[in-house]
Amino acid sequence: MNTQEYITSGILEDYALGLLGPQETKEVECLSSIYPEIQEHLRQLEGALDRYAQAKAVQPKPELRGNILAAIDQLPPKRQQNETPIVPLVTQEAKIRSIRPYQWAAAASVVLALACLALYFSTRQTQQETLAQLEQIKSENEQLADNYQAIRSATRVELKGLETKDPEALVTLFWNKQSQEVRIEVNQLPATAADKQYQLWALVDGNPVDLGVFDLVNGLQVMKNIPKAQAFAITLEKKGGSPAPTLSEMYVLGNV
Amino acid sequence: MMMEPAQSEQSLVQALKAGNKAAIARLYDSYSAALYGIISRIVVSENLAEEALQDTFVKIWNNIESYDAGKGTLFTWMRRIAHNTSIDMLRQKDRQPSGMTLDGNEGHIDAQFQNSIAVDTIGVRHLLERLRPEYQQVIDMLYFQGYTQQEVSDELSIPLGTVKTRTRAALNDLRKLFATIIVLLLILSWLS
Structure with a gap:
């Protein structure tokens, strides 16, 4: 030392x-x-x-x-020590x-x-x-503070489950129009197979724009930024995501 | 009072360890004022302070076998017993550290204090004036008044980190001041 x-x-x-x-x-x-x-x-x-x-x-x-x-x-009185010294035999x-x-x-x-x-x-x-x-x-703590700052002034969008898949499914999305940041919190989505992943889409003037794939974890997840959107949707795609959404695999949808 | 020369301290310890009751009287005459200085600053009530002084000497007498000269001077060992006995007494009686109730007692202590200055401590007292007042204050609160560093921080409204820095700096200054006076005394003794 x-x-x-x-x-x-x-x-x-x-x-x-x-x-x-x-x-x-x-x-x-x-x-x-x-x-x-x-x-x-x-x-x-x-x-x-x-x-x-x-x-x-x-x-x-x-x-x-x-x-x-x-x-x-x-x-x-204290006990006296060595009162009789013992002489050792050498x-x-x-x-x-x-x-x-x-x-x-x-x-x-x-x-x-x-x-x-x-x-x-x-x-x-x-x-x-x-x-x-x-x-x-x-x-x-910093992460929490960051999240709090980001969603404090964000628009909150509830993406609700479609009848065809899981009507109980629910994802809450926070979109900060100024910073363009998008965060989601998965409240309820069915578990996926190992080769599949959920993908978030923004609907901008009728066209889907990819906002990234995500896994089912607790807490807020940061997705890609978007400056403009009328609605958000989530589809189940192959692992890593697809260039265009598979509409038959849409799980939740919400309008801004 | 300056430190006992090493030789006589050694024979005093030997006599105490042998259970020689005359030795405790010598010990009392040499050290009671220094120990009472510590005790009476921690335990302000005079009755309790006197009780603590008696407890201290009884503990010294009973535990002298455990004193190990290899670990420090006899006085260091004794003042630690006096310090712990005083702190224990405060806690037992559920009293606050003396500093919190010092108002009105300060004059009393200082009067006692002034009376007790022996001629050979005057040099040391002058030397202490060279220690920065805020350093003296921290040492006195921590050592003589039984405060914890956190309590000093609260009482003086200064951050805990500053209390720690000051404590270290104060003790190191004190160490250097005393090292200086020892060198000066040596030079003086050579010259004379």
Whole structure:
């Protein structure tokens, strides 16, 4: 990892002020134990804050001293450690074994370093995932705002199902006459075979004009622009569309 | 009060770890004012602040085994205990951070504060005047008054990003200021 970047990220300042959550606190303590340059910077920050706190000292009331020392005096005495030091018997076997603690220490420090880095990267990953989600939400939001702007001033045309096909079929079309943009929302259309696609047409002075093919998906779909139209219709065509509509395969129709 | 020399700090820690009760009196004399400075800014009520100071020393006494000199100075460790104890006390008593109820108490704190200036801190106090006021304000709110960065942002009506930038810049300036004074003290001690 790039320790310089970590130092300048500001996380050490947050740590020194006690502003981090438990995971990041652990991360800082872990990383500073394996990277001397991180530890050095952290010590300088803490030293600065130490002196700042000392410069802002406030003398407590003198009588408090006796009370606090008395309270500590009443605490049960601590269990003394190493009261009787155990002198190890130095034998040949012990000498051989005495190498082992170093090996353990070396292995333990490798494990610690790996654990620190794992912690660091998992925190970063969570942050990056959150950022990626945020980006996705942003772009969806922009898309929504775009759609909203486009249809706010658009003419709304309902394309209704023909009796010959599916009378329940319904497609809502938004046509912005100024920008010429056309968007459709499929409310209800029969599912298609894999080699077929629906195609949108504008009827301009009696002639059909291709506005593109589309699939059955949720939400608004942007079609080709058209400056002028009296009606819109949708036919089922071969995949990729046809140059002219197959009138017997017309599903919906709506007048402007 | 300046930092204890490393040597005597080490022997103090050893005595504390050995359960020597005379050592806690030495510790109290050396650090109670600095710790109480932190506590009394976070917990404004005098009774509670005194209670928090006692809790802090009891915790220091009970947990001294867990202090690791390799991870930082004794004072860093102790002021963290004082800070956490004060914040816990605020939360327990369901009180607001002191900054929100500071009106009227400021004079009281400052009076105490002025009384407590030891001769050897005057140099440091002068140095602090060189820290930009808006930096001091952010550090004081975050560290001494128990605010979160979001609360500082709301209280001062500045964006959260600015609070973060100021926090970092303030601590780094502080770090550099103290690095400067250490160099100056060294030069002075060579000259004399």
